[in-house]
Amino acid sequence: MATTPEFPRLHVLSHPLVQHKLSVLRDHATPKKIFKELVDELAMLMAYEATRDLSLEPCEVQTPLERMTAARLAGKKLVLVPILRAGLGMVDGILRLVPSARVGHIGLYRDHDTLRPVDYYFKVPADSGSRECFVLDPMLATGGSASAAITRLKHAGVTRLRFLCLVAAPEGVRRLSADHPDVPIYAAALDRELNASGYILPGLGDAGDRLFGTR
Numbered sequence: 001m002a003t004t005p006e007f008p009r010l011h012v013l014s015h016p017l018v019q020h021k022l023s024v025l026r027d028h029a030t031p032k033k034i035f036k037e038l039v040d041e042l043a044m045l046m047a048y049e050a051t052r053d054l055s056l057e058p059c060e061v062q063t064p065l066e067r068m069t070a071a072r073l074a075g076k077k078l079v080l081v082p083i084l085r086a087g088l089g090m091v092d093g094i095l096r097l098v099p100s101a102r103v104g105h106i107g108l109y110r111d112h113d114t115l116r117p118v119d120y121y122f123k124v125p126a127d128s129g130s131r132e133c134f135v136l137d138p139m140l141a142t143g144g145s146a147s148a149a150i151t152r153l154k155h156a157g158v159t160r161l162r163f164l165c166l167v168a169a170p171e172g173v174r175r176l177s178a179d180h181p182d183v184p185i186y187a188a189a190l191d192r193e194l195n196a197s198g199y200i201l202p203g204l205g206d207a208g209d210r211l212f213g214t215r
Contacts, residue, residue: 007173010185011049018045022166022188026204035210036089039138039166042188044093046164047134050186051078051098054132077101079131079158081124083108083149086208087136090164094134104128106135106152108145112197117145122152129157138207140168140187141200143175150180166207167191169200 004010024030025038057074060067078101082088095101107121125131135149146163153161161183163176168187171194176185191200199206208214 004190007170007177007185007190009177009181009183010168010173010187010190012190013046013049013186013188015045015049018042018188021045025166026202028205032210032213039089039207039211040093042093042166043090043136043164044097046166046186046188047094047097050134050162050164076127076131079104079125079128079133081106081128081133081135081149081153083135083137083145084121086138086211089138089207089211090136090166094136102128102131106149108149117148119148119152122156124153124156124158128153129159131158132160133158133162135161135163136165137163138166138211139200139203140165140172140176140185141194142169142198143172143179146172146176147179150176150183154180162186167200167203169194172200 021038021042055074056071058069059072061070078098080091080094080101081104082091084105084107091103102125104124105121108117108119111118133153137146140146150161163183164186166188168190173185191203193201195201
């Protein structure tokens with residue numbers, strides 16, 4: 001996992017399995033079923049890295065042979081907040097890793113003419129402010145939707161936030177880092193740029209359309 005001087009809050013996961021699966025995900029010929037499975041698997045692999053510094057506390061465990069002091073996650077567990085709709089594809093993979101995590105939802109979509117986020121739904125657990133919050137969206141393009149989602153969560157009292165995406169554009173990382181410099185960003189790849197329509201290049205197309213078969 002690496003950072004760059006330009007984007008010190010961006011963590012790009014260089015693990016061979018992450019990079020291999022991402023390459024298959026990018027392929028336009030990858031069918032919807034495999035695409036969904038890969039997003040699921042990538043989210044789980046990324047969450048393994050993103051949870052590396054979670055706090056632990058001691059606990060007593062009785063093994064088949066003796067009693068010992070072991071370690072478990074401290075405090076309340078995670079809350080996962082996918083940005084609808086594409087972020088839903090990342091939830092199940094992380095839940096398999098942390099089954100006690102709670103799930104909220106933020107409904108945002110990007111207006112294709114203005115490229116600005118439009119807010120239509122917000123629902124998170126009441127105690128999200130006392131939990132570590134992972135905001136999920138496969139693509140970090142302009143950064144507008146991610147920034148708006150994190151702003152809403154902060155207004156709801158959430159203070160410990162991380163953003164997880166599969167592919168990021170420099171423009172989106174720059175925007176999110178400027179708006180929320182306290183929020184680390186985890187990505188499987190930092191791509192080259194956005195095109196005139198706001199799509200990431202080389203990217204992987206529209207993640208929502210490929211996940212749900214609406215392309």
